[in-house]
Amino acid sequence: MTESKFVRSKGILLIVLGSILWGATGPMMEWILNNTSLSVSFFLTVRLITAGLCILLFLLITGKRIFLIWKDVSWLKQLIVFGVLGMLGVQYTFVAAIEASNASIATLLQFLGPVYIILYLSWRNKVFPPKYQVIGIIGTLIGLFLLLTNANVSILLISREALLWGLAVGVAFSIYTVYPARLMKEWGVLVVVGWGMLIGGAVLALVTQIWNTDEWIYLAAYPLNLIVVIVILIGTVAFILFLSSMKYITAVETSILSSIEPLTAMIISVFWFSQILGVWQYVGVIVMLVFVTWLSIAGEIKWIRKRKG
Numbered sequence: 001m002t003e004s005k006f007v008r009s010k011g012i013l014l015i016v017l018g019s020i021l022w023g024a025t026g027p028m029m030e031w032i033l034n035n036t037s038l039s040v041s042f043f044l045t046v047r048l049i050t051a052g053l054c055i056l057l058f059l060l061i062t063g064k065r066i067f068l069i070w071k072d073v074s075w076l077k078q079l080i081v082f083g084v085l086g087m088l089g090v091q092y093t094f095v096a097a098i099e100a101s102n103a104s105i106a107t108l109l110q111f112l113g114p115v116y117i118i119l120y121l122s123w124r125n126k127v128f129p130p131k132y133q134v135i136g137i138i139g140t141l142i143g144l145f146l147l148l149t150n151a152n153v154s155i156l157l158i159s160r161e162a163l164l165w166g167l168a169v170g171v172a173f174s175i176y177t178v179y180p181a182r183l184m185k186e187w188g189v190l191v192v193v194g195w196g197m198l199i200g201g202a203v204l205a206l207v208t209q210i211w212n213t214d215e216w217i218y219l220a221a222y223p224l225n226l227i228v229v230i231v232i233l234i235g236t237v238a239f240i241l242f243l244s245s246m247k248y249i250t251a252v253e254t255s256i257l258s259s260i261e262p263l264t265a266m267i268i269s270v271f272w273f274s275q276i277l278g279v280w281q282y283v284g285v286i287v288m289l290v291f292v293t294w295l296s297i298a299g300e301i302k303w304i305r306k307r308k309g
Helices: 003-035 040-061 073-100 101-125 129-148 162-176 183-189 190-210 215-220 224-245 251-259 260-273 278-309
Strands: none
Touching: 003 073, 003 190, 003 260, 040 162, 040 183, 040 190, 040 224, 073 101, 073 183, 101 129, 101 162, 101 260, 129 278, 183 224, 190 224, 215 224, 215 260, 224 251, 224 278, 251 278, 260 278
8 A cells, every 4th residue: 555545544544433433422412411400511611621631631741842832922822712713612502502402403514614614705705606616505505404394394393592503513613624724734633622622611611600510410420420421532532533634635535524423423313312304304414415525526626627727
């Protein structure tokens, strides 16, 4: 196997494992929120701070100079923005969307991220999106319509709260995916993810005054404590694998392979919670995944042709 093929295979393995693990955390978090008295804010604060500290402690033990990034004001500002808007943003909106709907819906709605990125760039550059992007956006929205209504115009199968949180997941996921690229190239994935989690968790702890809550006692109960540990562990690994894969494979491969994530969440939810979608909702899932992938494939082809020309 040549070096380039090995690198590509490594990237594919990372994104597949990361997508499966992140897809699996959704149903676990759904169980926690539906069967315990833990709030979204408390659960996320514990998760982010614990995971962030573990990553940074590991780096410190292995000899990494994790505090260097704090000495450059420019990088520090970007790190704080990522920690609050990117890391905390995507985690909070995702878990809130699960609480308001379910893991399958929340995971699928985060796939609207590419649509938000296209609309933002078009607005910023004051240009109309090219034809292939318009087709991709329309197709994705048709899939979303089928997912949320089962092809019945008069019915919305999720609450307005769930829809708003779900749309927010897409926005946060696009920030989380795009914003830290320069940070990670300069400082490495683990340093940025570790500090991002710790910063996001610390901000949420201050806002909610976590030290005044009586939810700490719930963490002593089994099996809640075990599931919380598992979610923190595999969720953190999933974040690292997902972001690390971007160094080795193209946007097309990332888009296609990350579709394993919502499929994993749906399969687990069917067996664990007996959640069955309507026929047209399943059609909507397929349509959404196809057109989100189309956005990446068409964009990549256009970029290659432009480069060759």
